[in-house]
Amino acid sequence: MEDSRRMKTLDKQRNLRMTRQRQGILEELRKTDTHPSADELFSRVRQHMPRISLGTVYRNLEILSELGEIQTIEMAGSLKRFDGIAENHYHIRCLVCDRLVDAPLTVSTELENTVQGYTDFSICGHKLEFSGVCPDCRRHQSPGAYPDND
Ligand SMILES: [Zn+2]
Numbered sequence: 001m002e003d004s005r006r007m008k009t010l011d012k013q014r015n016l017r018m019t020r021q022r023q024g025i026l027e028e029l030r031k032t033d034t035h036p037s038a039d040e041l042f043s044r045v046r047q048h049m050p051r052i053s054l055g056t057v058y059r060n061l062e063i064l065s066e067l068g069e070i071q072t073i074e075m076a077g078s079l080k081r082f083d084g085i086a087e088n089h090y091h092i093r094c095l096v097c098d099r100l101v102d103a104p105l106t107v108s109t110e111l112e113n114t115v116q117g118y119t120d121f122s123i124c125g126h127k128l129e130f131s132g133v134c135p136d137c138r139r140h141q142s143p144g145a146y147p148d149n150d
């Protein structure tokens with residue numbers, strides 16, 4: 001779809017009243033910081049809206065993401081995950097259990113300025129994901145397998 005048409009579609013959707021189902025999905029997503037997949041979110045939402053379908057959840061997550069209300073987090077080899085926080089922030093992913101948590105760091109515009117300074121690109125943003133092993137998984141590994149925090 002070309003950009004102007006895409007924007008028009010988005011404007012139209014923005015003006016549409018948020019449906020009750022979409023509102024419910026958004027609220028459920030914002031209640032958690034586990035960055036659930038669509039399937040996980042579906043089982044949560046279904047507890048309040050027993051008649052909702054997985055397809056409806058998928059479709060509304062796509063719309064919410066296009067509207068900029070939520071973020072999708074995609075990584076090769078992993079399920080698509082959803083984040084109720086729309087502003088850019090960094091994540092840490094556990095290499096063992098795929099758990100995804102927010103990294104306690106301020107997003108660095110300095111990083112973007114540096115990259116822009118060294119290339120011909122106009123930098124519009126960046127995403128950053130750290131990888132590691134979460135405390136639960138570390139506990140189940142042999143001692144000394146990973147660097148310790150203390
Ligand atoms: Zn883990």
Ligand SMILES: [Zn+2]
Binds near residue numbers: 089
């Ligand atoms: Zn997040």
